[in-house]
Amino acid sequence: MSTDAATAAPATAGTDVKIRLKNLTKTFETKRGPFLALDNLTLDIPTGCFFMIVGPSGCGKTTLLRILAGLETHTSGTVEISKPAGGRPSNSMIFQGDSLFPWMTVWENAAYGLNMRHKPKTEIKDRVGFFLGRTGMTRFADHYPHQLSGGMRQRVSICRAFANDPDILLMDEPFSALDEQNKVLLQEELLKIWEETRKTVLFITHSVDEAVTLGDRIMVMSAHPGRDKATLDVPFERPREVLELRARPEYGEFVYKIWSYLREEVHRARAQDEGSSS
Amino acid sequence: MTDVVQKADAAQKTTARPAAASGFSFSLSAGNFDRIMNVASPLFLLLLWEVAARLGWIDVRFFPAPSKIFQTMLTLIENGQLWIHLKSSMYRLWWGFLFGAIPALLLGISMGLSRPLRAICDPLVAATYPIPKSAILPLILLIFGLGEASKIVMVAIGLFYPILINTMAGVLEIPKIYFDVSKNFGASRFQVFRTVALPGAMPMIMTGVKLGVGLGLILISLAEMVGAKSGLGYMMWNAWEILSVETMYVGLIVIAALGVVFTLILNEIERYLVPWKNTR
Numbered sequence: 001m002s003t004d005a006a007t008a009a010p011a012t013a014g015t016d017v018k019i020r021l022k023n024l025t026k027t028f029e030t031k032r033g034p035f036l037a038l039d040n041l042t043l044d045i046p047t048g049c050f051f052m053i054v055g056p057s058g059c060g061k062t063t064l065l066r067i068l069a070g071l072e073t074h075t076s077g078t079v080e081i082s083k084p085a086g087g088r089p090s091n092s093m094i095f096q097g098d099s100l101f102p103w104m105t106v107w108e109n110a111a112y113g114l115n116m117r118h119k120p121k122t123e124i125k126d127r128v129g130f131f132l133g134r135t136g137m138t139r140f141a142d143h144y145p146h147q148l149s150g151g152m153r154q155r156v157s158i159c160r161a162f163a164n165d166p167d168i169l170l171m172d173e174p175f176s177a178l179d180e181q182n183k184v185l186l187q188e189e190l191l192k193i194w195e196e197t198r199k200t201v202l203f204i205t206h207s208v209d210e211a212v213t214l215g216d217r218i219m220v221m222s223a224h225p226g227r228d229k230a231t232l233d234v235p236f237e238r239p240r241e242v243l244e245l246r247a248r249p250e251y252g253e254f255v256y257k258i259w260s261y262l263r264e265e266v267h268r269a270r271a272q273d274e275g276s277s278s
Numbered sequence: 279m280t281d282v283v284q285k286a287d288a289a290q291k292t293t294a295r296p297a298a299a300s301g302f303s304f305s306l307s308a309g310n311f312d313r314i315m316n317v318a319s320p321l322f323l324l325l326l327w328e329v330a331a332r333l334g335w336i337d338v339r340f341f342p343a344p345s346k347i348f349q350t351m352l353t354l355i356e357n358g359q360l361w362i363h364l365k366s367s368m369y370r371l372w373w374g375f376l377f378g379a380i381p382a383l384l385l386g387i388s389m390g391l392s393r394p395l396r397a398i399c400d401p402l403v404a405a406t407y408p409i410p411k412s413a414i415l416p417l418i419l420l421i422f423g424l425g426e427a428s429k430i431v432m433v434a435i436g437l438f439y440p441i442l443i444n445t446m447a448g449v450l451e452i453p454k455i456y457f458d459v460s461k462n463f464g465a466s467r468f469q470v471f472r473t474v475a476l477p478g479a480m481p482m483i484m485t486g487v488k489l490g491v492g493l494g495l496i497l498i499s500l501a502e503m504v505g506a507k508s509g510l511g512y513m514m515w516n517a518w519e520i521l522s523v524e525t526m527y528v529g530l531i532v533i534a535a536l537g538v539v540f541t542l543i544l545n546e547i548e549r550y551l552v553p554w555k556n557t558r
Contacts, residue, residue: 069462093462099455103477103554112473113463144554164463 017082018168018200019045019068024077026063037063039225041077050194050201052215054208054262056269060226061204062096065172068202069093084167089113092166094157096173100145106132106156107141113164131159134193151182155189162193171203175210187213188242195239208258212251213242220261223269230261342524347531350524359513364532366508370426371498374433378494379487382441386483387475389442390449407439411497415504424505429498436497437490441483448482449475481555484548491540495533 026038037060045051053061066072067079069091084090092113100109108115110132114124132138135155145153154174161169175183191214194201205211211218215234222229235254236245245251306314324344330336331343338346354360389396415432422428452474460474502511510529517525 069458071458071461089464091462093459095455095459097455099459101456101459101474101477103480103552104473112459116460116463116465116469116473146554160463 016047017044018047018049019043019082019202020078020080022078022080024064024067024079025075026060026067026072027075036225038067038074039227041226041228043219043228043231045200045202047082047200048198050203050214050216052211052218053202053204053221054206054211054218054258055221055226055229056223056262056266057206058269058273059221059223059265061221062172064226065093065170065202065204068168069170081168089117089164089166091168091170092161092164093170093172094154094161094174097177098145098153100153100156100160102145105142105144106137106148109145109156110137110159110163112160113166127163127165128159131163131193132156135159135189149182151178151186154178154186158186158190158193162197166199168200168202171201173205174203176206183210184242190214191238191240191242208255208262209246212236212255212258213240213245218258220258220265222265224272229265232258339523342527347524347527350522351528351531354525354528360528360532363508363510363513366506367498367502367510370429370502370509371433371494373426374430374494374498375437375491377430378434378437379441379490382438382486382490383445383483386442386445386486387449387471387479390446390479391471391475396446403439403442407443411436411493412500415501418501419505428505429501429509432497432501433494436493437487440489440493441486444482444486444489445479448479448486451482452478480552481548484544484552488541488544491544492537495537495540499529499533 021041021043024038024041024043025036028035028037041064053064055061063072067074068081071093081090100106101112104112107128111124111128114127129138132141135158137152137155137159140148140152145156148156154177157174175186178186187210203211203214212234217231217233219231220229221227235250327336327341328344331338331341331346351360385399389399411432414435418428418431418435422431456474456478457470460470465473498509499511499514502509503515506512510533514526514529517523517529
């Protein structure tokens with residue numbers, strides 16, 4: 001399992017476990033035979049933890065997230081997610097790429113989860129209004145997604161998930177399609193909103209910078225099949241300023257440490273891809 | 279990628295712009311130009327026809343001058359004949375539309391959403407769709423009699439297929455991610471239907487409705503020629519029997535005008551129902 005035993009950093013305050021995976025395995029049936037996407041993954045995510053998963057593309061990170069989101073079933077092993085109180089939704093996902101309904105306005109998109117659960121109109125108005133305000137999207141409430149830039153669309157996507165008030169936020173490389181400047185801006189905004197709610201987050205990325213900037217704990221995943229290669233606690237205090245954090249020498253050292261685990265995996269994944277394509 | 283697209287765009291602009299600029303000395307927005315052309319092109323054709331008829335280039339026994347046709351039209355309007363026929367055709371078209379479009383819409387979305395239902399219905403649709411609707415008119419008359427029902431059924435059948443096929447295609451074209459989102463945000467089956475499948479397929483549904491209404495007009499005229507005592511189709515058939523060529527043309531013009539009016543109405547409805555796709 002974890003080669004780098006997690007020493008409890010102050011940032012991971014929660015003691016109870018929100019998500020517990022035991023020997024989680026996922027096999028896809030393909031024309032070439034079974035494909036092992038996740039192999040015997042065992043993992044605890046504490047309540048209130050900003051948990052990052054980094055891995056080369058195709059390592060099964062998205063599969064893991066989709067299993068937790070209820071969009072995919074697992075082959076064997078167990079998934080335990082502690083139930084939220086008061087009829088709140090267990091999780092909301094922020095998808096990679098464009099996931100806003102093109103036929104709904106910004107407001108309707110952000111209110112989607114609450115509308116599906118038939119929440120009272122005043123509550124919807126308060127919650128959606130609040131998060132659109134926090135992300136600077138109030139002005140665009142009546143716009144359709146095609147009238148917005150990529151960064152703005154992803155802001156609305158964040159609003160939609162936060163307004164739904166779930167127990168857990170699942171984020172599938174939400175910023176990967178954005179340019180570098182927008183990425184930093186949205187990371188900062190996400191951190192600010194998250195600080196206020198401190199929800200459990202499971203965030204998937206292939207960017208080591210993003211993982212170190214945002215996370216409390218980072219799991220490096222191996223490729224083909226997806227395994228837990230190493231789990232490390234991020235030694236930086238909160239609240240964090242993205243650019244200020246990145247200027248620190250310890251930041252560079254820590255990024256390098258993560259990279260050393262990841263590098264091997266990236267090369268291995270690449271070798272496998274080349275092997276299978278030739 | 280985007281670079282290439284932009285270059286292609288720029289190339290198009292440089293070739294298209296000068297042609298448009300030399301044709302019109304005043305500037306027109308693309309929308310206004312479209313609107314003017316929509317009216318101008320049929321008017322020009324009518325003018326050409328009138329001139330050709332008066333100069334004897336065409337045989338006026340078969341192609342009476344538009345002015346003659348309009349005179350007949352005025353007479354038919356004054357004695358109330360045209361109104362009676364138009365009313366009964368519209369009545370049949372309306373009910374045929376409801377009885378054809380609503381089942382087509384519901385079945386089309388259900389088939390788009392459900393793979394088993396698609397497997398069951400697809401071969402049936404594929405087998406019955408190519409049967410010419412005009413060829414089943416005798417059967418329809420036999421089953422539903424010479425009254426209103428047979429005409430309404432004809433229109434309904436004609437509308438049913440294009441709306442069904444387009445609606446299903448529309449649902450199938452919706453990217454999977456939107457269904458994932460609705461599932462993750464806890465939408466029920468009915469909510470998926472209402473918030474994803476229906477609005478997502480709406481552009482294609484409107485295309486189906488436009489095709490269907492055109493087909494409905496064709497079929498109503500046909501059905502009325504055989505088994506009716508009123509309607510535009512009957513009016514034209516009757517005009518043939520009494521050799522009133524102008525009245526036949528009045529029927530054709532009214533049907534053509536209906537086609538235009540319906541298209542304009544449906545375009546407005548589309549603009550209202552699909553506000554997220556009107557900027558093109």
